[in-house]
Amino acid sequence: MGKRGVAVVIEDDGAIRASLTEVLRQSGFSVHPTSSGSEGLARVVEHKPDIVTVDIGLPDFDGIEVSRRIRTFSDAYVIIISRRADEADALMGFEAGADDYLIKPFRTRELKARVRAMFRRPRIIVPPATQLLPAARQTRRGEVLVPEILGLVAAPAGARELQQPAQATSKIDFAHRGLTLHEGTRQVAVDGVPVSLTRSQFDILLVLMENGRTIQTKADLVRRLRNEPYTTGTFVSAKEERAVEVQVSNLRKRLGENTRRPRWIETVHGVGYRMTP
Numbered sequence: 001m002g003k004r005g006v007a008v009v010i011e012d013d014g015a016i017r018a019s020l021t022e023v024l025r026q027s028g029f030s031v032h033p034t035s036s037g038s039e040g041l042a043r044v045v046e047h048k049p050d051i052v053t054v055d056i057g058l059p060d061f062d063g064i065e066v067s068r069r070i071r072t073f074s075d076a077y078v079i080i081i082s083r084r085a086d087e088a089d090a091l092m093g094f095e096a097g098a099d100d101y102l103i104k105p106f107r108t109r110e111l112k113a114r115v116r117a118m119f120r121r122p123r124i125i126v127p128p129a130t131q132l133l134p135a136a137r138q139t140r141r142g143e144v145l146v147p148e149i150l151g152l153v154a155a156p157a158g159a160r161e162l163q164q165p166a167q168a169t170s171k172i173d174f175a176h177r178g179l180t181l182h183e184g185t186r187q188v189a190v191d192g193v194p195v196s197l198t199r200s201q202f203d204i205l206l207v208l209m210e211n212g213r214t215i216q217t218k219a220d221l222v223r224r225l226r227n228e229p230y231t232t233g234t235f236v237s238a239k240e241e242r243a244v245e246v247q248v249s250n251l252r253k254r255l256g257e258n259t260r261r262p263r264w265i266e267t268v269h270g271v272g273y274r275m276t277p
Helices: 014-026 037-047 063-073 087-095 108-119 199-211 218-225 238-255
Strands: 005-010 029-034 051-055 077-082 100-103 174-176 179-182 187-190 193-195 265-268 272-275
Touching (some): 179 199, 199 238, 199 272, 218 238
Antiparallel strands (some): 174 179, 187 193
């Protein structure tokens, strides 16, 4: 298989680390395995990977925190791989910026399939870590920051200053009450001010803006994030629907949405979401 990109494996169990490394190499990645959170972060900074796998139970600090720190300076796909099967742990992982959560013991074919599904979705280009601006520990939207790692000053993934504005000649694909979305460049702005979104948040917003007042169920959004047609009827678990709820909540925070008086995203209780009138 041809080279797909670079991967970093952060896993303290030697056997599992070797298994992950082999699976990713078979999938076409150049792999850099590590055994601790601090070493893993250093490898992410050094190699600028396309995908990172993170174990939760690392010897130096929690894998959730590792994922959160990665998300402050990298747009790599992040898969948390853990023995913890509780829904709360998975939701914490998604809130920290992970793209997927896989429970040990995992099937290698399933991991390969999940990686392929991720790479069918476009990547978002973010500024290099060296260009990030100083930031406080917490934004007014409540997103917790990790200010300094490995000598770099990190800004939150949602910091508006980091997103490069769209070129004047670029086409505005969707616009609604001051919110604009450019599908081709994957750029979003609120009242002309750029907003940085994760790829899952962008994809959810795109679906909602494409469909306007047509309700999108949580299952619809899950299937869209899987790159499946809405009409497939494939099974969607309660955990996946809850993960979408978390993603929508984080999306609203990034946009600065007042959930009591929403400007853009309206919740249809018990069903799903749609854009406001």
